[in-house]
Amino acid sequence: MAGAATGTDTAAVPVPVAVYGAYGHTGRFVVAELAARGYRPVLSGRDAAKLTALADTTGHEARPAGTDDPEALDRALAGTTAVINCAGPFAATTAPVIDAALRAGIPYLDVAAELEANLDTFAHYAERAREAEAVVVPAMAFFGGLGDLLVTAAMGDWTRADEAHIAYGLSNWHPTEGTRRSGAVSRERRGAHRLRYSAGAWERRTDTAPTVRWDFPEPMGPRQVLTEFTMADVVTVTDHLDIRDVHTHMAADAARDIASPETPAPTAADGSGRSDQTFLVDVIVRSGGEERRLTAEGRDIYAVTAPLVVEALDRVLTGRVRAVGAASAGRIFDAPDFLAALAPHITLRPAA
Numbered sequence: 001m002a003g004a005a006t007g008t009d010t011a012a013v014p015v016p017v018a019v020y021g022a023y024g025h026t027g028r029f030v031v032a033e034l035a036a037r038g039y040r041p042v043l044s045g046r047d048a049a050k051l052t053a054l055a056d057t058t059g060h061e062a063r064p065a066g067t068d069d070p071e072a073l074d075r076a077l078a079g080t081t082a083v084i085n086c087a088g089p090f091a092a093t094t095a096p097v098i099d100a101a102l103r104a105g106i107p108y109l110d111v112a113a114e115l116e117a118n119l120d121t122f123a124h125y126a127e128r129a130r131e132a133e134a135v136v137v138p139a140m141a142f143f144g145g146l147g148d149l150l151v152t153a154a155m156g157d158w159t160r161a162d163e164a165h166i167a168y169g170l171s172n173w174h175p176t177e178g179t180r181r182s183g184a185v186s187r188e189r190r191g192a193h194r195l196r197y198s199a200g201a202w203e204r205r206t207d208t209a210p211t212v213r214w215d216f217p218e219p220m221g222p223r224q225v226l227t228e229f230t231m232a233d234v235v236t237v238t239d240h241l242d243i244r245d246v247h248t249h250m251a252a253d254a255a256r257d258i259a260s261p262e263t264p265a266p267t268a269a270d271g272s273g274r275s276d277q278t279f280l281v282d283v284i285v286r287s288g289g290e291e292r293r294l295t296a297e298g299r300d301i302y303a304v305t306a307p308l309v310v311e312a313l314d315r316v317l318t319g320r321v322r323a324v325g326a327a328s329a330g331r332i333f334d335a336p337d338f339l340a341a342l343a344p345h346i347t348l349r350p351a352a
Helices: 025-036 048-058 070-077 090-104 115-131 142-155 177-190 232-238 252-259 305-317 335-341
Strands: 016-020 040-045 062-064 083-085 108-110 135-137 160-170 194-198 201-205 211-215 222-226 242-251 278-287 290-299 346-350
Touching: 016 025, 016 070, 025 040, 025 048, 025 177, 025 305, 040 048, 040 070, 048 062, 062 070, 070 090, 083 090, 083 305, 090 108, 090 115, 090 177, 108 305, 115 135, 115 177, 115 232, 135 305, 142 160, 142 232, 142 242, 142 278, 142 290, 142 305, 142 335, 160 222, 160 232, 160 252, 194 232, 211 242, 222 252, 232 242, 242 252, 305 335, 335 346
Parallel strands: 016 040, 016 083, 040 062, 083 108, 108 135, 160 242
Antiparallel strands: 160 278, 194 201, 194 242, 211 222, 222 242, 278 290, 290 346
């Protein structure tokens, strides 16, 4: 892959990249980001009518394909250089689309926040992708990719740590329809249990996750968080870092938003389609009595996923990777350099 042309190479024909689930809320941001960076998005997904409508407004080619139709998926990916999967619930889409990418011999990236779907990807594709010298990057999104990059950067020269904490401070969480569907699938798979990563292993627990105070940096300040609100970051971090306990924590008011069926979907507050939601991701890593902290700020967790996954795509296509196979963001990319490239979408604030 080293030396491959990218969408930003103005001397080359725009590189075609398939976007599966292109018409979804996050998919539209990804399509727009690809086009802005000079790539040629190829629209795909299960709903032909929605694809046609998006193709009519964007001018991009549409290739409908159901996940139960391998031949249609092969046609959808034919001639493309990579595929970005934005279609949830990812429990139903990751395996078929990864399989199609492996058949096509192209990299696969997704924006899955579903804990179980990401565990499945590493469990089922780590060996296959490594043997094929293929690149499979799951959870390359706000949940999963960003937290992993922040923890990896905060670790620095440490080879192991005792604990890592990722706290999400969201001004609100107005979930998309896709988020609600994915959440329902995850809850169905877990049943009465919740998952926690402690003492170097996954635990299935039936008790209620506690609420504690988290001292976010100003201007957010102290807030109540639902601790052990386990998200995809725990999967991606533990894929490659030796950390005994890894926990993610969600601002309690945002957790109430996502739990309530009355919470509305996000609405655009500017011409790009971004909502007015703001976020602060606060990472603390501890080892042997020492502590390191790194914080990221930005706007709209769905919209910011687009520069995250497209930056990852660009690095994969230009050979700026540290591994092949199924690999998380922190394993496969240079974390500090990647985070620096996300400006102005994300602002980093190291501990004072």
